[in-house]
Each structure stands twice: as C-alpha cells, then as structure tokens.
Amino acid sequence: MSMLTKTGDASSRGGAGESSTAPLLEVRDLHVEFHTRDGVAKAVNGVTYDVSAGETLAVLGESGSGKSVTAQAIMGILDMPPGKISQGEILFRGRDMLRMSGEERRKIRGQKIAMIFQDALSALNPVLSVGYQLGEMFRVHQGASRKEAKAKAIELMDRVRIPAARQRVGDFPHQFSGGMRQRIMIAMALALEPDLIIADEPTTALDVTVQAQVMELLAELQNEYQMGLILITHDLGVVADVADKIAVMYAGRIVETAPVQDIYRRPAHPYTKGLLESIPRLDRKGQELYAIKGLPPNLLHIPPGCAFNPRCPRAQDVCRADVPPLHPVTEQDGTELPGRGSACHFWKETLDA
Amino acid sequence: MGRYVIRRLLQMVPVFLGTTFLIFIMVYALGDPVLAFFGDRTPDDATLAAKRHELGLDKPMWEQYVTYMGNVFTGDFGTAFNGQKVTELMGHAFPITIRLTLVAITIEIVFGVGLGLLAGLRRGRIADSSTLIFTLIVISIPTFVTGYLLQYFLAVEWKVIDPAVSADANFSELIVPGFVLAGVSLAYVTRLTRTSIVENLRADYLRTAVAKGLPRRRVITVHLLRNSLIPVVTHLGTDLGLLMGGALVTERIFNIQGVGFQLWNGVLRQNSQTVVGFVTILVLIFLLANLLVDLLYAVLDPRIRYA
Incomplete structure (x- = not known):
C-alpha cells in the first residue's frame, strides 16, 4: 500500500504546502458531446466543480442532465466515439487527466478514483464469483497472489458487513440480494482505499429500507477513510443527510451550487425551487403534488438562452436570448454567501421569493 | 446435477429406440438388399427365398428389429455383404473421422473465434466489413464446390498436396479436408462470436471492468471473452x-x-447392415454431444443450474 501512495504524493504535493486545502478533483469548463446519426448531442456544456478530501459533493439532476456523463468523463470510461470531450480540463491533484497517457489513467482508475454503479446486478460480471471480482483489484494493481487476493476479498466483504463472508466469497452475483450486491460494489470501489469515489445513483435500484442502510454505510466508510465523494442522484431526500455541497445540473450545465442546508431553505434558481416543491411532504397531505411542467430539453436542440426557459414560470425575453452565467449569490445587502452560485438572470428575485 | 444427468440419460432410451427403428424402416424402403446382393445377375426365386430365410429377412419387420437390437447390445452389429464384420469397418472408419473432426473443430475455434473477436472489436471498420463479406462468401458456396476447387488447385495444378488422402489418414493429410469440412461452420462461428462480442462490449460489467483499472488485455480475455464464448461453445x-x-x-x-x-458406399450398395450399424452409433454420438452441450452450458454460466 505504501508503495502505491508514494507515487501519487510525489506528483501532487509539489506545490507550496497547499495540498491539504487544494481540491482533490477539479472539473473545469468541461464540454462533452455525442456525435450521433441525427446530429451532435451536447450532453455536457461547461461543467465546473471541485471536491476536496473528505468532502461530499452531490450532483443533482434529471436523467439526461449530464451528471452521469460528467462522471464517466472523469473516470475515463466514456464511449469514445460517439462521445467526445471537446473542451475543458479534469484536474486530479492538480494534474490534467485528459492530457495523461492511457496507461497513466488506467493506474488512477480503481486505485485513486473508483466508481460505484447504479445497478449492481448488471455492473458485476455474471459468470465470475464475487470473490474473484473483488480480488482482481489486488491482483492487478498490487500483484497479489490468488490466495492473498481471496483473503483480502473476504476482509472487504466483512468490511461492508456481508454476513458469512468466508462462505459466500465463492458465490456469484445473482446469488446475492440487491442490497448485498450493492455492498459488494461498494467493497470493490473501496478495495484500494482510493482518494475519490464517484457513486452514480448507488441506491436507485434498491428498496427504501435498504437504500438508507447502503447510504449510511457509504457515508461511514467515506468518513473513516477521508475520501472525496461525488454522489450522483436525482433523489433530494438522499442528499440532505450525506452531502456537504450540492451542484444542480440541467441540460448539461450547472444551474445552481450551494452548501447543502442553504439550498433547501433558500433556493436561488427556479429549477431547484421546482424540484424542492415537488417533494411530497407530510404537512401538505391531501393537496396536489407540484410538478415542473414540460419535459427536459432534447440535447440535439437545446433551447437558446437559458435552457430551462420553456419550463420556467419566471421566464422573460432575456431568458430566451442570453445564456445566464453562474452568478455568485449574495444577500440583498451584498454580503457574500460562500459557495453559492445560480445560473439565473433572476436569482435575486428567486432567492427572496 | 447428478439427478439431471440420470434423467437425461433415461430420456435418451426412447429417443434412441425411436430413431434407430426409423432408420431400420428407411433402409428397407431403399430396396431389396437380397437383390442388391446378387448385383446384375438375376437369381431364381428359390435361391432368393433361401437367402432371405438365411438372413432372417422373411420375418416381420418388428421381429427383425428386435433381433437386431438384441445383437447390437451384445456388441454384434452384423456382417457386411463382403463378409467383413461391421464392427471391424467401424474400427477402421471412426478413428479417421474422429481425426478429421478434431482438425475441423480446431480450425473452427482458432479461425472462427479469432476472426469473430477481431470483427467485434473493430465493429463498423474495414476489418469488420471484410470479415462479413468473407463469411458471406463461405456460407453461400456449397462444400463440394470449395472441396473440388481446393483439390484441383492445390493437388492437381500446384501439386502442394496429394489429391487423395492415404488409408492411414494422418493429421497432416487432413488439414485441407479439415478446412473444407470446417468452412461453413467456421463462418457461422465467426458471426456468432462477432455478435456476442459486440453485445457484451456494451454490457455494464465491461464498463465496470474498465473502471476497475484493469489492463485492456485482461478486460478482453477475462471479462469479454469469457462471457461472449458461452453461445459459441454450445454451437461447437x-x-x-x-x-x-x-x-x-x-x-x-x-x-x-x-x-x-x-x-455412402453402404447406401449405394444397399448394404443394410453397414448403414444401420453406422447410423446407430451416430445417433448415440449425437445424443451424447447434446447432453455434453447442456452440461457445458451450466459449467460456463453459473446462473444456469439443473436440478
């Protein structure tokens, strides 16, 4: 293990002792497009975010908002072609991963940055035992023997609280329940104690009680290893408990960023506001549930101006003409609200409404 | 698994009896074997009747079948009309055919899977389209055309091989016939592999394998091929x-x-004992090969379990 961390440190800690405060991962102005038969689908249009060690960033958005594509671009598992990163930088410990060689990136994958996928049943190889798939991490990255790898796999399964790990290490993915499978996915991501974990809707395929358990486990392990975590989700309920900060995405852009409590209390973008209002609440029982009207935009033809304008209750002429930049959000008197930003021409009005 | 195998073996009994009976009828429908025995000469009726009685051919069909099967179970497949034991013929013919089959199947695996993998990994590019055209050509041309063409050019024109395989039929002599025999099936194996590879390339678990930081070679051999070859193995x-x-x-x-x-000779000369004997063995081989495929399927894909 020590051998592995050494190489990472040498490249990143070169700066003037600011390694502890500098973000682990910085995505800067990332653009991803897909060249399809029908035209160019602009899936990600200038995403910028960062995560530090021990911090949890929740990326929120509907399907097709580009949250998963951004994650895949970070992981380097984007299907290229048809996908293409047309612009931007992805800095990991200050180095642009997009300029690295394939071999360099491969060594980061799994070892420094790991990913947890949505549907563990399809994300695990059906014909290989879970022990083999977990042990593979140690065998490939650390040159462990079959026997050592198996022992470590059992250890990992214990770590994510899979009962009777020793007996079940030779079982296949389909022999586990959904929650247990997701634990195995988490164990696999955790195997080499990476600096950053990207969890792409880790609880979507699970039922509600299991969802809570899995999220709890993830948060606990993250806290223990002081990892950075990017949590991709469309579930606002999941976010509130775990995340430190939130980035809301719409049509491939970040429309609002904020520390987690602020966004629930005072959203500064009409889209976020709409999302919050569409959560069922006990104190509004019996009333009709709010829904954002309209559909997410077609990525082949993103509306001009603000992409949200056709669905926005606040839309004016300016919204149909100019793309709003991510404004820093401040109080009415100009006091800065740290970490907050809104890509809305009318963020002031929204914040106080 | 054990109970499954026993059940399958028991199921084979009626299938075996049914198919052999059909073959029995078919052979006798081909013509009168006793007449064929005499060739161009026409014997008198008394000789014919005597010969029929000697061979037991005057008894009803079902009785002949029962007698024959009874003999088969004691290892007696009868005697061919030239006086040779059918088992003796088999002892000579089967090792040769097994060698030829081994050569053909090896060619299918090496070239079929190899080409399929290449085409699948380079989907939509030149390697893929050329493989597609190649397999299409191979599938469209009947075996006897490729066979005679190869024989003519390799043996007669360029004298690379002998036009006829010797009685020993060793492996080196069987390479060209092996290619001819494997041809059509090789094309199918190529296409099957390609389709399977393309399908599995899109699978989520393959993305996971890449995200784990595995080297490309390992992603392809351990994760992609292991899954893609399941249908191919059953086809083989x-x-x-x-x-x-x-x-x-x-x-x-x-x-x-x-x-x-x-x-071929047996059918041509209405040598019923030879034909029925050989086909009986072939039926058994077919049944066992099918069982083997089903069992192999469960070994390759842990999701399939037989009880």
Missing part, C-alpha cells in the same frame, strides 16, 4: 455431432475412408 458442441456424421461430401472428394465414406 452441436457441431461436433454434425461433423462426425456430416463428412459425407468431404470424405468422398478426398477419398478419406471414414464414416461418411462407409455410409
């Missing part, structure tokens, strides 16, 4: 049975004295 299993019995054309062209050759 059924092919094993087909190749054993279906080498008639190839064996004729290259004068290989294997199973197909003997069957």
Whole structure:
C-alpha cells in the first residue's frame, strides 16, 4: 500500500504546502458531446466543480442532465466515439487527466478514483464469483497472489458487513440480494482505499429500507477513510443527510451550487425551487403534488438562452436570448454567501421569493 | 446435477429406440438388399427365398428389429455383404473421422473465434466489413464446390498436396479436408462470436471492468471473452455431432475412408447392415454431444443450474 501512495504524493504535493486545502478533483469548463446519426448531442456544456478530501459533493439532476456523463468523463470510461470531450480540463491533484497517457489513467482508475454503479446486478460480471471480482483489484494493481487476493476479498466483504463472508466469497452475483450486491460494489470501489469515489445513483435500484442502510454505510466508510465523494442522484431526500455541497445540473450545465442546508431553505434558481416543491411532504397531505411542467430539453436542440426557459414560470425575453452565467449569490445587502452560485438572470428575485 | 444427468440419460432410451427403428424402416424402403446382393445377375426365386430365410429377412419387420437390437447390445452389429464384420469397418472408419473432426473443430475455434473477436472489436471498420463479406462468401458456396476447387488447385495444378488422402489418414493429410469440412461452420462461428462480442462490449460489467483499472488485455480475455464464448461453445458442441456424421461430401472428394465414406458406399450398395450399424452409433454420438452441450452450458454460466 505504501508503495502505491508514494507515487501519487510525489506528483501532487509539489506545490507550496497547499495540498491539504487544494481540491482533490477539479472539473473545469468541461464540454462533452455525442456525435450521433441525427446530429451532435451536447450532453455536457461547461461543467465546473471541485471536491476536496473528505468532502461530499452531490450532483443533482434529471436523467439526461449530464451528471452521469460528467462522471464517466472523469473516470475515463466514456464511449469514445460517439462521445467526445471537446473542451475543458479534469484536474486530479492538480494534474490534467485528459492530457495523461492511457496507461497513466488506467493506474488512477480503481486505485485513486473508483466508481460505484447504479445497478449492481448488471455492473458485476455474471459468470465470475464475487470473490474473484473483488480480488482482481489486488491482483492487478498490487500483484497479489490468488490466495492473498481471496483473503483480502473476504476482509472487504466483512468490511461492508456481508454476513458469512468466508462462505459466500465463492458465490456469484445473482446469488446475492440487491442490497448485498450493492455492498459488494461498494467493497470493490473501496478495495484500494482510493482518494475519490464517484457513486452514480448507488441506491436507485434498491428498496427504501435498504437504500438508507447502503447510504449510511457509504457515508461511514467515506468518513473513516477521508475520501472525496461525488454522489450522483436525482433523489433530494438522499442528499440532505450525506452531502456537504450540492451542484444542480440541467441540460448539461450547472444551474445552481450551494452548501447543502442553504439550498433547501433558500433556493436561488427556479429549477431547484421546482424540484424542492415537488417533494411530497407530510404537512401538505391531501393537496396536489407540484410538478415542473414540460419535459427536459432534447440535447440535439437545446433551447437558446437559458435552457430551462420553456419550463420556467419566471421566464422573460432575456431568458430566451442570453445564456445566464453562474452568478455568485449574495444577500440583498451584498454580503457574500460562500459557495453559492445560480445560473439565473433572476436569482435575486428567486432567492427572496 | 447428478439427478439431471440420470434423467437425461433415461430420456435418451426412447429417443434412441425411436430413431434407430426409423432408420431400420428407411433402409428397407431403399430396396431389396437380397437383390442388391446378387448385383446384375438375376437369381431364381428359390435361391432368393433361401437367402432371405438365411438372413432372417422373411420375418416381420418388428421381429427383425428386435433381433437386431438384441445383437447390437451384445456388441454384434452384423456382417457386411463382403463378409467383413461391421464392427471391424467401424474400427477402421471412426478413428479417421474422429481425426478429421478434431482438425475441423480446431480450425473452427482458432479461425472462427479469432476472426469473430477481431470483427467485434473493430465493429463498423474495414476489418469488420471484410470479415462479413468473407463469411458471406463461405456460407453461400456449397462444400463440394470449395472441396473440388481446393483439390484441383492445390493437388492437381500446384501439386502442394496429394489429391487423395492415404488409408492411414494422418493429421497432416487432413488439414485441407479439415478446412473444407470446417468452412461453413467456421463462418457461422465467426458471426456468432462477432455478435456476442459486440453485445457484451456494451454490457455494464465491461464498463465496470474498465473502471476497475484493469489492463485492456485482461478486460478482453477475462471479462469479454469469457462471457461472449458461452453461445459459441454450445454451437461447437452441436457441431461436433454434425461433423462426425456430416463428412459425407468431404470424405468422398478426398477419398478419406471414414464414416461418411462407409455410409455412402453402404447406401449405394444397399448394404443394410453397414448403414444401420453406422447410423446407430451416430445417433448415440449425437445424443451424447447434446447432453455434453447442456452440461457445458451450466459449467460456463453459473446462473444456469439443473436440478
């Protein structure tokens, strides 16, 4: 293990002792497009975010908002072609991963940055035992023997609280329940104690009680290893408990960023506001549930101006003409609200409404 | 698994009896074997009747079948009309055909899977389209055309090989016939592999394998091929049975004295004992090959369990 961390440190800690405060991962102005038969689908249009060690960033958005594509671009598992990163930088410990060689990136994958996928049943190889798939991490990255790898796999399964790990290490993915499978996915991501974990809707395929358990486990392990975590989700309920900060995405852009409590209390973008209002609440029982009207935009033809304008209750002429930049959000008197930003021409009005 | 195998073996009994009975009827429908025995000469009725009685051919069909099967179970497949024991013929023919089948199946695996993998990994590019065209050509041309063409050019024109395989039929002699025999099936294996590879390339678990930071070689061999070859292996299993019995054309062209050759001669000369004997063994091979495929399937794919 020590051998592995050494190489990472040498490249990143070169700066003037600011390694502890500098973000682990910085995505800067990332653009991803897909060249399809029908035209160019602009899936990600200038995403910028960062995560530090021990911090949890929740990326929120509907399907097709580009949250998963951004994650895949970070992981380097984007299907290229048809996908293409047309612009931007992805800095990991200050180095642009997009300029690295394939071999360099491969060594980061799994070892420094790991990913947890949505549907563990399809994300695990059906014909290989879970022990083999977990042990593979140690065998490939650390040159462990079959026997050592198996022992470590059992250890990992214990770590994510899979009962009777020793007996079940030779079982296949389909022999586990959904929650247990997701634990195995988490164990696999955790195997080499990476600096950053990207969890792409880790609880979507699970039922509600299991969802809570899995999220709890993830948060606990993250806290223990002081990892950075990017949590991709469309579930606002999941976010509130775990995340430190939130980035809301719409049509491939970040429309609002904020520390987690602020966004629930005072959203500064009409889209976020709409999302919050569409959560069922006990104190509004019996009333009709709010829904954002309209559909997410077609990525082949993103509306001009603000992409949200056709669905926005606040839309004016300016919204149909100019793309709003991510404004820093401040109080009415100009006091800065740290970490907050809104890509809305009318963020002031929204914040106080 | 054990109970499944026993059940399958028991199921084979009625299938075996049914198919052999059908073959029995078919052979007798071909014509009168006693007449064929005399060739161009026409014997008098008394001799015919005596010969029929001697061979037991005057008894009803079902009785003949029961007697025959009874003999088969004691290892007696009867005597061919030239006086040779049918088992003796088999002892000579089957090793040759097994060698030919091994050569053909190896060619199918090496070239079929290799080309399929290449085409699948380079989907939509030149390597893929050329493989597609190649397989299309191979599938469209009947075996006897490729067989005679290869024989003509390699043996007669360029004298690279002998036009006929010797009675020993060793492996090196069987390479060209093996290619002819494997041809069509090789094209199918190529396409099957390609389709399977393309499908599995899109699978989520393959993305996981890449995200784990595994080297490309390992992603392809351990994760991609292991899954993609499941349908291919089962296809090859059924092919094993087909190749054993279906080498008639190839064996004729290259004068290989294997199973197909003997069957051909048997049918041509209405040598009923030979035909029924060989086909009975082939039925058994088919049934066992099928069982093998089903069992192999469960070994390759842990999601399939037989109880």
